[in-house]
Amino acid sequence: MSTAVTAPPPVEAPAERRSRGLRFGLYLAGGFVVLCLVRVITGADELTSSGTLAVTLTATMPIAMAGLGGLWSERAGVVNIGLEGMMIMGTLGAGYFGFHYGVIAGIVGAVLLGVAGAGLHALATVVFGIDHIVSGVAINIIALGVSGFLAEAWFSDLEGGGPTQSPPLPTPFEINIDAISGPANTLEGKHWFLISDLASVVEMFTKNLSSLVVFALALFFVTQWVLWRTRFGLRLRSCGEAPAAAESLGINVYRYKIIAVLISGGLAGLGGALLSMVSSSGFQVGQTNNRGYIGLAAMIFGNWRPSGLFMGSALFGYTQALPFRQGTVSVHALLLLVALLLVAIGVVQLLRKRRVQAIGAFAFGVLFLLWYLVTDIVPRDFTTMAPYITTLLVLALASQRLRMPAADGQVYRKGSAG
């Protein structure tokens, strides 16, 4: 009987999975080499200076945390557009607890306030079955109001504080390895192709590196491991893919969804802590500046996967950092980078036989190249738009097969199995 059935030959799935990690590494390395190339061609040394990279890292991590929060919640099937609000709560928590009780309390407070916001979202969407977007938007509005109100109540009378900002906050412990960062700095100054650029990277990781950033980075690996390698993660993802099937196997769908949303809020809160304690010197009203939404965009860009979402956040972070480093010159050099990137995308799309995207990529690539060639600097207005335009183009034209969790955003009612 064992020979009775003829099925197609099994595919080598584990190899595919391994190759995904490899591909991620390749993209990252390839992108970096192109960046170095552009730096050498344009002479815009700020493109890969350790200063730029350091700012990039601090700009990236809050977005990445929001994105990671979105990942957790959407993998369990709950769209969390309330990330922005939870992040606001995080900045507020960091401001209050950080100022009064120190760094650790600030971080914990930020996470807890984020979780509180998420609790509201979980209650509304999972327990009461309210539309996810409606609840999320409501949370954003509430959080904005609450933060403004509480900031005024808490910080107005403090020295160095005001109705819209907290006094300077203590910063988390910073890692400095002078023995490495010193020589790296020297090497960076030589402006050698690739070598100096790599030295900048080394310097970024050895000079004034915030421990909170390291912690946040580690969370990516933790997430990857928990969601794809543990039973808890499998159950959580099953709730986002096929809650009815999960329930038919005895899984308490509500519980996993709620946990996922709470974790999501905690991560967004942590993103808020990063904003007010690492990226800047204290809490300010409106500090998040839509980073919660950008995190969501990065998550979609990253196809609901940690590695991709990190790349997306880094892209945002980098293009946000660049305007601050000799903006008009650097962003001008960025034009060439974008042109090259688009051409590369065009080639890949051509190989995949996606003609429309390929043509689009080439067309925009040529446009950007022309723009680069006929101008010397970029108007200041454009430098602030750069992050969004770049990302939009890359997102639209690199379009891979985006695959969101099948039951993402759908309200699930207990007893719908069968």
Next chain:
Amino acid sequence: MTTSTTARTAEAIELTGIGKRFPGVVANHDVDITIHTGTIHALVGENGAGKSTLMKILYGVQRPDDGTIRVDGQDVSLSTPADAIARGIGMVFQHFMLADNLTVLENITLGAEKLHGIGDDARTEILAISRRYGFGLDPDELVESLGVGERQRVEILKVLYRGARIIILDEPTAVLVPQEVDALFANLRELKDQGHTLIFISHKLDEVLAVADDITVMRRGTTVASVKPGDVTARQLAELMVGSELPSPSTEESTVTDRVLLEVEGLELRDAAGRPELTDIGFEIHAGEILGIAGVEGNGQAELVETLIGMRQPVAGTVRLGERDISGWSTRERRAAGIGYIPEDRQRHGLLLDAPLWENRILGHQTRPPAVKAGGWLDVGGARTDSERIVGQYDVRTPGIDTTARALSGGNQQKFIVGREMSGDPILLMASHPTRGVDVGAQAQIWDHIKQARRQGLAVLLISADLDELIGLSDTIRVLLRGRLVGTFDPQHVTPSELGSAMTGADSGADSGSGDDA
């Protein structure tokens, strides 16, 4: 194991006075069933008789309105599947309960991670079971890429993997070919010998008689008879179920014309990774002809149909409908040109489950009357009237056409789809498992509808795991094996077992068969 001697005499399940009402329907009333430990108990009954509902109640998915449930002699209240699982009950649902974007392994281990983890141990175990029953499943494949037969195997593997003591199988064999059914039954008997209790629902009465120890018949929501397989024939069982005779499909005089309606030439299809899925497919169907495609699920049937309806793009080959080359046409154009399509998985591709029946009537017919008026406006009245016609003509048991598709029993959903696809006078019908899950009475009706349309010149591409259906309806049978058409058979002279071995490539039948091919 120690309990097996004592348990053998005990009752695994006792249901007394179970009742369940849905808006407009009494799905179950006064149901009394006793199921003995260590037996295979079959549950039969016409579409909508309440079998699935009863099993969902037993599995904790739905709560009964009245009655008591006893498991192993204890009164229980099952409010979630988790409760039922804790009592050692496992269930294969009539409609698949799988997560598309998870792998086979993940789908199987989900909820049962304690047994072998979710890593290599589980993989080894799954491969072992899969090999033992000839399932040929790859644990790391995404469920998304599986056809109905493979999905069904995954579902069965799910319960086998868990080793539940009481296993409910709601129509597990509807899309399996006879060899797979045999393998499954051998396994069920083995489980029974180990002291497991099995509840088995099927519309294939020969199967029921072959495997069951006890049979309970349901009609209109309640149990009407309990019989032993030795005491009844399939015909008598059918009469108990539907009060009508067991039909035997037979081709009457041939209606095949010499007008070629569908002509396929050199069709090649590859998957995303470039592996061939269909190779050099070529055939013709004439007006008034039914071409049956035999084959074990996963050998390219689904791919063939999806390519012909335009859901997938072949890398080479031409498709002609009548005089016209339709290779480059979209699905919508193909359908508008008169191709009907009964998909293999009614819930995935055939229905909007949460839309009322009359809206489902419009699905796939959104370019033409009676559902849509010129200019693209919906003709609600037309759609409703025509839905009423389908419900009447195809005997769809439903409180009305405003009922959502989800609320219909599986067989009634199927009947509605068949009715819809047969409306608007299609010139070509592509039917994958057209009578899947349909009771014997309704099956005969559907066959009659198809035959009648054939007399008027309908060409049919028929894919079915039911070899009797295939042989009974088809004018020609071709065998699809590993993406190639390997043999041609004359249904008048082929036996199911010959066909069966050709389908698996197990004998030389494929070679001798392809000899007839011009």
